[in-house]
Amino acid sequence: MSAVLFFIAAIGALGGAIAVVTVRNPFYSVLALVVHLVMLAALFLLLHAEFVAAAQVIVYAGAVMVLYVFVVAYVGNVEELAGGSALRILGPLLALCLAIVLCTAMLGSGLKGIKGKGAPYVLGFGTPRHIGTLLLTKYLLPFELASILLLVAAVGAVVLARRRRGLEPDEALQQRISVPRPAYTGTMAEAAGARVDRETVPLPQNEPQPVASGAKTPYEGGW
């Protein structure tokens, strides 16, 4: 049973990976990567890494791929032109040689450790409890560094992708700012005289004027 599941997941993962590389439309590449990631999560489950498999599906196939889909939809599908680069032939050849060497090393090696099924399974191996204990004791420093790295990456992405002033005039924003406003509206800075009040439209005469002082209104003393 485990062998059948392994081969299904392995073929799915390899097929997804090949589709990522060969499909010409980037949108389909992203979808193929989602298939690949889900199949890889199945392989992780077969290796008793439940927490990592769940994180893979939720974080990778869920969040990161949504980011990709957004950017592909924003940039548009850029069709690649077929170029006569030498790397186009040499690249797959190099990868094929590397694959042959690595697979020979993995499957044909005399190492006894990788021939077995691994250490005997103990209950609770790979659960969030064990991973969390490790992350907060033995690997506390990498854990904290990872959080700082995430923060730096988030700030960096915002700085890189923000709308730069002067690069493209924003007509919509200018139009929105220049719309005349009715009277008795404005910001507190304008009311205090700290900022010059812009031109305001006088109120229509039939609109009820604000209540003069002396009236006993429940709003007295408020604004």
Place this chain on the structure above:
Amino acid sequence: MAISWYLAVSALIFCIGAAGVLTRRNPLVILLCLELMLNAANLALIAFSRMWGGEDGQVFALIVMVVAACEVTVGLGLIVAIYRRQLPIDVDELSELQG
């Protein structure tokens, strides 16, 4: 299944990713291929963690996932910036730094 089979799958995925990085020219697809290579490394780490019966390899894999997420964020930000400047989205065309 023996651990070596998982390692072979990991090696094949890594090679497919490497071939993609070398041949494709769209930076979006190159980022996807980098993800493939990082995932192959993750699979190897988790296979070795199973082999030794310790969870350390799984913690490494989680950290690798964090680093991959950061790389994706910054890379996609760069692609959006390239697109906004109306430059061609093609790594062969972006040769201003003589790379």
